[in-house]
Amino acid sequence: MAVGRLVLVAVALALASLLLNATAALGSGWVLQALEDGRRRSVGLWRVCLHSSDAEVGTQAQPRPHPPCQALGWGADLSGYQESRSTVKLQFDMMRACNLMATVALTVGQLIFLLGLLKIKHFTQDSQWWEEAIAALFQLASFVLVIGLVSFYRIGPYTHLSYSCYINITACLLATLAAAMLIWNILHRRDDCLTPPVIVISRTLAMPFRPRLDNDYVESPC
Numbered sequence: 001m002a003v004g005r006l007v008l009v010a011v012a013l014a015l016a017s018l019l020l021n022a023t024a025a026l027g028s029g030w031v032l033q034a035l036e037d038g039r040r041r042s043v044g045l046w047r048v049c050l051h052s053s054d055a056e057v058g059t060q061a062q063p064r065p066h067p068p069c070q071a072l073g074w075g076a077d078l079s080g081y082q083e084s085r086s087t088v089k090l091q092f093d094m095m096r097a098c099n100l101m102a103t104v105a106l107t108v109g110q111l112i113f114l115l116g117l118l119k120i121k122h123f124t125q126d127s128q129w130w131e132e133a134i135a136a137l138f139q140l141a142s143f144v145l146v147i148g149l150v151s152f153y154r155i156g157p158y159t160h161l162s163y164s165c166y167i168n169i170t171a172c173l174l175a176t177l178a179a180a181m182l183i184w185n186i187l188h189r190r191d192d193c194l195t196p197p198v199i200v201i202s203r204t205l206a207m208p209f210r211p212r213l214d215n216d217y218v219e220s221p222c
Helices: 005-026 054-059 085-118 130-150 163-194
Strands: 031-034 040-043 047-051 159-161
Touching: 005 085, 005 130, 005 163, 085 130, 085 163, 130 163
Parallel strands: none
Antiparallel strands: 031 040, 031 159, 040 047
16 A cells, blocks of 8 residues: 555644754754853753843954853753743743654654555554554644743743744744645545445346345445
8 A cells, every 4th residue: 555645744844843943953043042241041841042242342352252052951040131040940941841742743743654655564555543643743743842932932031042942933833734634534534435325226126026246336435
């Protein structure tokens, strides 16, 4: 049985979503914060980079090189100017958790798809749960990404969203589209077969009864 084109397109969209989600997670440009001393820094999910201020660069003939980016972990307290520390900590921890959950869901969905192509026992394209499981995983990924991105809705007045956040928004949209395509395909196939079978009775059946060797009627495919 050949894999439907719609399933292939949905899996390709989910793969692009997985790559974008991983790229956004490894980047340091989720938010661009202003500090009390005038410097700015870009903060990502797992690392932070500090930038020199304009005043610091102008007062020195040879400005100091930018410090290397530092790794971050769970519960990192990196609040900017006029930002609540507890709010910032919650925002980044929630986005880290959602990013990891989406990565796992998209990866498992891809693995189930590949196992179906290999026709391993209990993992075949003819299995009733195969496409439903892939759709559920892609839908879970899009759902948790929405939750994480909503946590960045309220940020400080001196904080701006950066490129990694928009990359993750694109990943969320692709995962949502992939799940919607698979769900539509599943529901469409079910609607075709939920209708009662159509039986076309031949005129010869209305004739007086006499023995016949073959059945003179036709049923619908479902």
